[in-house]
Amino acid sequence: MKFVDEYRDAKIADQYVKAIAQITTRPWQIMEICGGQTHSIVKYGIDELLPQSITLIHGPGCPVCVTPVDLIDKAIALASRREVIFCSFGDMLRVPGSQSQDLRSVKAMGGDIRIVYSPLDAVKIAGKNPDRQIIFFAVGFETTVPTTAMAVYQAEKLGIKNFFLLVAHVLVSPGMELILSSPDNCVQGFLAAGHVCTITGYREYNEIAQKYQIPIVVTGFEPLDILQGIYMCVKQLEADTTEVENQYSRSVSFEGNKTAQKLVAEVFATAHRQWRGIGLIPHSGLRLQESYSQFDALNKFKLEKGTTSESLDCISGLILQGIKKPHQCSAFGKHCTPEKPLGAPMVSSEGACAAYYRYRQLAKD
Numbered sequence: 561m562k563f564v565d566e567y568r569d570a571k572i573a574d575q576y577v578k579a580i581a582q583i584t585t586r587p588w589q590i591m592e593i594c595g596g597q598t599h600s601i602v603k604y605g606i607d608e609l610l611p612q613s614i615t616l617i618h619g620p621g622c623p624v625c626v627t628p629v630d631l632i633d634k635a636i637a638l639a640s641r642r643e644v645i646f647c648s649f650g651d652m653l654r655v656p657g658s659q660s661q662d663l664r665s666v667k668a669m670g671g672d673i674r675i676v677y678s679p680l681d682a683v684k685i686a687g688k689n690p691d692r693q694i695i696f697f698a699v700g701f702e703t704t705v706p707t708t709a710m711a712v713y714q715a716e717k718l719g720i721k722n723f724f725l726l727v728a729h730v731l732v733s734p735g736m737e738l739i740l741s742s743p744d745n746c747v748q749g750f751l752a753a754g755h756v757c758t759i760t761g762y763r764e765y766n767e768i769a770q771k772y773q774i775p776i777v778v779t780g781f782e783p784l785d786i787l788q789g790i791y792m793c794v795k796q797l798e799a800d801t802t803e804v805e806n807q808y809s810r811s812v813s814f815e816g817n818k819t820a821q822k823l824v825a826e827v828f829a830t831a832h833r834q835w836r837g838i839g840l841i842p843h844s845g846l847r848l849q850e851s852y853s854q855f856d857a858l859n860k861f862k863l864e865k866g867t868t869s870e871s872l873d874c875i876s877g878l879i880l881q882g883i884k885k886p887h888q889c890s891a892f893g894k895h896c897t898p899e900k901p902l903g904a905p906m907v908s909s910e911g912a913c914a915a916y917y918r919y920r921q922l923a924k925d
């Protein structure tokens with residue numbers, strides 16, 4: 561197939577739905593890890609096409625959603641400084657910090673906050689504004705990390721000394737392990753995130769599949785990708801096998817992108833990381849290597865320790881772990897909307913609450 565429409569072909573989708581129904585003999589619970597997959601599932605109603613015995617659980621794969629409130633507060637404090645140009649992806653501007661403040665409100669009060677599409681844009685801004693301090697809010701899973709690493713690498717090579725990172729990068733597989741090791745875990749199969757595996761490959765999933773005795777299917781984002789991934793996963797569940805399979809072979813190889821991996825390892829090291837609504841997950845985040853610590857915004861700017869607070873109504877932790885669905889939150893569509901979000905999953909383009917709000921009109925009634 562050459563064109564994206566071909567991955568949305570209704571006739572082929574129908575064939576997959578029938579094939580899934582034919583092989584399903586028992587109830588199964590499958591988690592799609594990535595927020596991009598959740599949006600496709602909700603947008604195209606894939607969960608509603610499946611046999612009732614198959615439940616899709618939405619996972620924590622939305623990096624904007626899991627960025628802890630403490631880091632949002634730090635971003636707000638940094639962006640409020642007169643000497644700073646704060647660069648960020650657009651999604652982050654409306655994520656609420658403590659006291660419902662967000663970066664958008666800092667911008668409205670005169671903060672120099674710029675939406676960029678790549679950290680490399682922030683390096684360019686640094687080059688053009690040598691009298692200002694440029695901070696890039698580095699958010700994202702493994703998919704976006706190589707570009708951040710490249711920005712740091714490039715800034716160093718160019719001798720740019722006014723470019724810094726506020727690092728909020730997170731790693732997918734420790735999040736998967738947290739879910740699988742929970743005593744309340746009900747996930748029986750995983751659709752792993754295709755885009756992440758484009759960089760990382762899927763070598764590391766073999767260990768997880770064997771340790772937790774669970775099938776993992778690396779899956780893409782188009783409707784037919786997801787249906788095929790579900791078919792492969794159900795087939796394994798019915799056969800009681802626990803292999804790692806690759807549905808997204810047009811983009812993902814076993815080893816992944818080694819050049820990108822090398823660059824990431826040069827610039828970043830793993831670190832323990834708080835996930836918003838979930839808590840501390842060991843080795844689930846990244847920090848700058850000592851040799852690049854001069855680019856760390858938190859080293860450059862000393863911030864006062866503040867107390868963090870979040871909306872008591874927001875159950876994003878339960879949503880992100882797949883324990884509850886967005887419309888089961890009492891604030892959904894009432895006190896929490898994309899215009900006035902209480903939590904990040906209602907803001908992010910990969911957030912489950914945003915997907916339900918946008919595509920599941922009935923759920924708001």
Ligand code: SF4
Pocket residue numbers: 873874875876879886889890891892893896897901902903904905906913
């Ligand atoms: S609907 Fe809003 S308040 Fe409820 S979990 Fe989602 S983001 Fe939080």
